[in-house]
Amino acid sequence: MSEMFIAKGDFPAIIERLMSRYRVYAPVKNGRYYDFAALKEAGAADLGFKNTRVSPKGVLYPQAERMFEYSLAKDDPEVNIVKETPKDFSPQVILGIRPCDAKGFKLDDANFCSDKFKDPWWAQRREATTLIGLACNTPSSTCFCTTVNTGPFDTTGLDAMLVDTGDGYALQVLTEKGKNVLGIVDLKPAPAQVAGKIEELKAGAEKSIPTAFDPAAIAQKETLEIFNAPFWDEIHFGCLNCGTCTFLCPTCWCFDIQDEVQEGTKGDRLRLWDSCMFSLFTFHGSGHNPRSQKVQRVRQRFMHKLKYYQDKYGTGTACVGCGRCVQACPVNIDIRQVGRILGSGCSCPA
Amino acid sequence: MNNPYLPYPVRIDSVITETEDRNLKTFKFIFLNPEDEEKFKYTAGQFAMLSVAGQGEIPIGIASSPTEKGFIKFTVNKVGRVTTFMHNMKAGDIMGVRGPCGNWYPWDILEGKNLVIIGGGFAFTTLRSSIVYMLNPENRSKYGKIDVVYGARHPGLLLYRDELAAWEARDDINMHITVDGTTDPNWKYNVGFVPAITKQKAPSAENSYAIICGPPVMIKFTLPVLTELGFPPERIISSLEMRMKCGIGICGRCNLGTEYVCKDGPVFTLEKLSKLPNEY
Ligand SMILES: Cc1cc2nc3c(=O)[nH]c(=O)nc-3n(C[C@H](O)[C@H](O)[C@H](O)COP(=O)(O)OP(=O)(O)OC[C@H]3O[C@@H](n4cnc5c(N)ncnc54)[C@H](O)[C@@H]3O)c2cc1C
Ligand code: SF4
Ligand code: SF4
Ligand code: FES
Numbered sequence: 154m155s156e157m158f159i160a161k162g163d164f165p166a167i168i169e170r171l172m173s174r175y176r177v178y179a180p181v182k183n184g185r186y187y188d189f190a191a192l193k194e195a196g197a198a199d200l201g202f203k204n205t206r207v208s209p210k211g212v213l214y215p216q217a218e219r220m221f222e223y224s225l226a227k228d229d230p231e232v233n234i235v236k237e238t239p240k241d242f243s244p245q246v247i248l249g250i251r252p253c254d255a256k257g258f259k260l261d262d263a264n265f266c267s268d269k270f271k272d273p274w275w276a277q278r279r280e281a282t283t284l285i286g287l288a289c290n291t292p293s294s295t296c297f298c299t300t301v302n303t304g305p306f307d308t309t310g311l312d313a314m315l316v317d318t319g320d321g322y323a324l325q326v327l328t329e330k331g332k333n334v335l336g337i338v339d340l341k342p343a344p345a346q347v348a349g350k351i352e353e354l355k356a357g358a359e360k361s362i363p364t365a366f367d368p369a370a371i372a373q374k375e376t377l378e379i380f381n382a383p384f385w386d387e388i389h390f391g392c393l394n395c396g397t398c399t400f401l402c403p404t405c406w407c408f409d410i411q412d413e414v415q416e417g418t419k420g421d422r423l424r425l426w427d428s429c430m431f432s433l434f435t436f437h438g439s440g441h442n443p444r445s446q447k448v449q450r451v452r453q454r455f456m457h458k459l460k461y462y463q464d465k466y467g468t469g470t471a472c473v474g475c476g477r478c479v480q481a482c483p484v485n486i487d488i489r490q491v492g493r494i495l496g497s498g499c500s501c502p503a
Numbered sequence: 504m505n506n507p508y509l510p511y512p513v514r515i516d517s518v519i520t521e522t523e524d525r526n527l528k529t530f531k532f533i534f535l536n537p538e539d540e541e542k543f544k545y546t547a548g549q550f551a552m553l554s555v556a557g558q559g560e561i562p563i564g565i566a567s568s569p570t571e572k573g574f575i576k577f578t579v580n581k582v583g584r585v586t587t588f589m590h591n592m593k594a595g596d597i598m599g600v601r602g603p604c605g606n607w608y609p610w611d612i613l614e615g616k617n618l619v620i621i622g623g624g625f626a627f628t629t630l631r632s633s634i635v636y637m638l639n640p641e642n643r644s645k646y647g648k649i650d651v652v653y654g655a656r657h658p659g660l661l662l663y664r665d666e667l668a669a670w671e672a673r674d675d676i677n678m679h680i681t682v683d684g685t686t687d688p689n690w691k692y693n694v695g696f697v698p699a700i701t702k703q704k705a706p707s708a709e710n711s712y713a714i715i716c717g718p719p720v721m722i723k724f725t726l727p728v729l730t731e732l733g734f735p736p737e738r739i740i741s742s743l744e745m746r747m748k749c750g751i752g753i754c755g756r757c758n759l760g761t762e763y764v765c766k767d768g769p770v771f772t773l774e775k776l777s778k779l780p781n782e783y
Contacts, residue, residue: 221509223556223557225557232597233512233556233597234599235509235510235512235599237509265753267752267753267766269751269752269766270507270766271505271507272753273505273506273508376760376778376779376780380760380780406755407754407756408748408749408754408755409748409754410508410748410749412555412556412559414557424754427754427755427756429755429756434746434756435756435757436746437745437746438586438746439582441719443745444782453758453782456760461758461760464761465761
């Protein structure tokens, strides 16, 4: 679709214009890190980031969300009846989302909305959200998006994409949704040389990312062969089961459901991010636990990301190569190395 | 948008203590909104999420049969937070039911076949549903011989004792009730573990399917007996238990490899299970 241009000086005014109509999430500096936050002022948006610490999944799927509410008051005629909680699904924009994270939402869609069941909250927020991405000119050393079927300029998950060309942003509008949202701002067509500049930036960025492993080789392996392989002993050894990797991951969607009671007479049913790294995740009331060992939990995480999801949907791994888990793991467990081991069946140093 | 997490409100119609140790109670529910009963159309072998406001939700096998109208029944073992709370609830109290969840025993494939039903302990709930369903006059002719081996540690721990006695008296179902041991001099049935009784009664594998639900040790020692009797893995069916939350394949916690036990199960053939990671 059409290519437009926003001079850097005009950018705050454009964000403000979007904010007049939409709730706008953008990367905001928070201490040493960046996080996606709903903007209160346009100036807080800071696109000078590599990527945010936590993925933007929380915008569509909050870490803690009230599902339902109910009254426990004995004299309430509706006592104990679980009811829908009012929610705000008004239109919103995620500005500056990276291509990998946007692709992650597409992978999450397969889980939240199957042919049989639709998660109503995910589906409605997803529908209400327009993704205006930012291409990665300078990927981090931990990025491996090109290994897993996306890339620094991949537009598949986006409604529009910005490319920082130095003095401004080139803007590609990619979908109807993107067109509608950006229709409210005044945009100038991109000068002729911008297209060439984008190609150059894209080629440079892609070249800077080495291939980390071969997802197709993992897809071809027998599930039980990798599941039962001895190399898990080595892979899991240092893991603390802290869960950091799963919380930061754009495609970790697992949640717990908990009831919480206030003042004794009112309560909520909540859903809360959970993680297969925790032993309670699979713990039966009887005391039996099918994944009581740390090695089983670590295996579940990597098998899910790199093997089960590939087998279930046939659309590649459930990993988009953002590298957050590689950066944040306190004991340096590296999914790229695990991918190499799974693909080659050997834990010899690559 | 239809919300698959929202329970239907139900009223507890009755609570029956099933076993002498008082650990198992059967709850009969009536839907507060009669139209919800139609929406909750289920098949024998499925389970539901029982919801107690302020406590949480638990997956429980549906013990009533689709042929029983006007109510649904569940038998709940007292284990932890939600089950213990439920054991202190009484007729008239309001709670919720969500579902039905999961798959069911493959009734279409089972038509025209003989059935060997093997149950142990309190996993007998969906087997009761199945037996009541098959014995219904409209359905009985669709199935061949029915053999039931059902065991408990002692007579006081058997579920649905009145019904067991009634089935014993019928000639269109062969009941093999057994207990691990008893001091009751009037005990009329078998004494011995389920695998041993299965071996002794030796139901034919000819044109037969086996459905087996119970504690892991029982399953472990009964499977070789079934194999010896000639049941191939694709004709041995079992129902699995996993910790569950959503019950609809979204929250991610009950997977065996690619399969979510809550949505793609809980009913699997042994042959299917042999291809999945052994994490149950
Ligand atoms: C398909 C299926 C059918 C079942 N049918 C029956 C039945 O007919 N009768 C019966 O008594 N029990 C049945 N169970 C087991 C029953 O779900 C657990 O005993 C129950 O969830 C324990 O809940 P709690 O709150 O008392 O225990 P807690 O230990 O306090 O558990 C806290 C939470 O963990 C989860 N949880 C704990 N244990 C299990 C478990 N074994 N399975 C699933 N989720 C669990 C639940 O969400 C529960 O609320 C079934 C389980 C499954 C998966
Ligand atoms: S971040 Fe590292 S140590 Fe923590 S659970 Fe993940 S792999 Fe294990
Ligand atoms: S890796 Fe673990 S926490 Fe992440 S989606 Fe898979 S099962 Fe859930
Ligand atoms: S209980 Fe949520 S996926 Fe099975």
